[in-house]
Amino acid sequence: MAIQAGIIGYGLSGSVFHAPILRSVPDYNVHTVVSSDPDKVRKDLPDVAVAGSVEELLSAEIDVVIITSPNETHYEYTRLGIEAGKHVVVEKPFAVTSAEADQLIDLARQKGVLLTVYHNRRWDNDFLTVRNLLETGALGKLSIYQSQLSRYCPEVKSKDWREQEVPGSGILYDLGSHLIDQALFLFGLPNTLWADLNVERQGAKTYDYFHLVLGYTTFRVILHSGSLVRQAGPRFELHGDKGSFLKYGTDPQEGQLKQGMYPGDAGWGEDQPDLYGELATELSGLAVQGEIETLPGRYQAFYQRLAESILKGGSLPVQPEEARDVIRMIEYAVQSHEEGRTIKIT
Structure with missing residues (x-):
């Protein structure tokens, strides 16, 4: 029997990143969607109820229950879902604060339901490649892992809640959640964190730039994002005592979903050959x-x-504890920037 899924919110996240993926996995049936735009839901999903x-x-x-509504609603809607005895998937970021995340983790444990967070970029094609490359040891002892995910958005989108001065908005919660999660997934918690945050664009009401340095015992992780990057550098740049790896471009799955493609279609998740990463190393x-x-x-x-x-x-x-730690790093980043110092992670 199919798992019956309900989606809260049908904006970009619900309509592009969740509904199509759910419909591509035979174990699920999208049963109900909560949306303020029922016509949009019925156009895409004519057989689905709209609440x-x-x-x-x-x-x-x-x-x-899959929660794809604005970040500041994540805690309350997740709490309601758990209280109703439903398993819950929360779009990243998990919550606005790590204290909220901890409360939800405890509540899910008490109610005996599953709670997870949609950190989908663990399955980006470039990140999967980097992870595999690190496992081969081709770079030797790692010195620098640098990950950049920037955009060119010179105009502030006044109608986008991500650009407004509300809890959980701004690029650190948005793109930062992805980059931090990937780094913690590979390397675990760092020993230290230093952050520089900025408001780059005229009229911006929240951080639209960040530069983080995560300190590990023998190497450094650099995570970067800006909003005024017309021509981006490498998406990934890794250096070790045996070699280096540079990878340009970004994973194609978001664009493919927007074009109406599904997992299993020809070319799904595949890179263009001219975007393959370049490895320089030593062999024998x-x-x-x-x-x-x-x-x-994938x-x-x-x-x-799930x-x-x-x-x-x-x-x-x-x-959920992994996703909670992402929020902890965001909190440490804000603290580091405001206090102008490196934070020791405890």
Whole structure:
């Protein structure tokens, strides 16, 4: 029997990143969507019920609630979903504060339901390739891991809540959540964190630039994002005592979803050959340089893993404690910037 899913919110996240992926995984049926634009939902999902409120959705016969509404609603809607006895998926970032995240983790444990966070960029094609490359040891002892995800958005979008002065808005919660999660997934918690935050654009009401340095015992992780980057540098840049790896471009899955593609379609998650990363390393004492074919991206893996968790008791695709630690790093970054110092992670 299919897992009955309900989606709260049908903006970019709900309509692009969740509904199409859910419909591509046979274990799920999208049962109900909460939206202020029912016509949009019915156009995309004519066989799905549209609810006018979260309470109406939670009273339906659904197994899992997927929360894709604005960040400041994540805590309350997650709490309601857990209290209703539903499994819950929260779009990243998990919550606005780590204290809220801890409360939700405790509540889910008490109610015996599953709670996870949609850190889908763990399944970006470039990140999967970097992870695989690190496991091979081709770079030797790592010295620098640098990850950049920038945009060119010179005009502030006045109608976008992400650009407004509200809890959980700004680029640190948006793109920063992705980059921090990837780094913690690879390396665990750092020893220290230093942050520089800025408001780059005229009229911007929240941070639209960040530069973070995460200190580990023998290497550094640099995470960067800006809003005035017309021509971006490498998406990933890694250096070790044996070699270096540079990767340009970004994962194609978001663009493919916007074009109406689904997982399983020809070319899904695949990179263009001219965007393959460049590896320079040493092999048996010889200098070697060449392209590394990018592994295919697979956002569908998140919901496949979640289905195994619900139906068979398998491990969650993202542990809620991992997502909570991302929020902790955001809080430390704000503290570091405001106090002008390096923070020791405890």
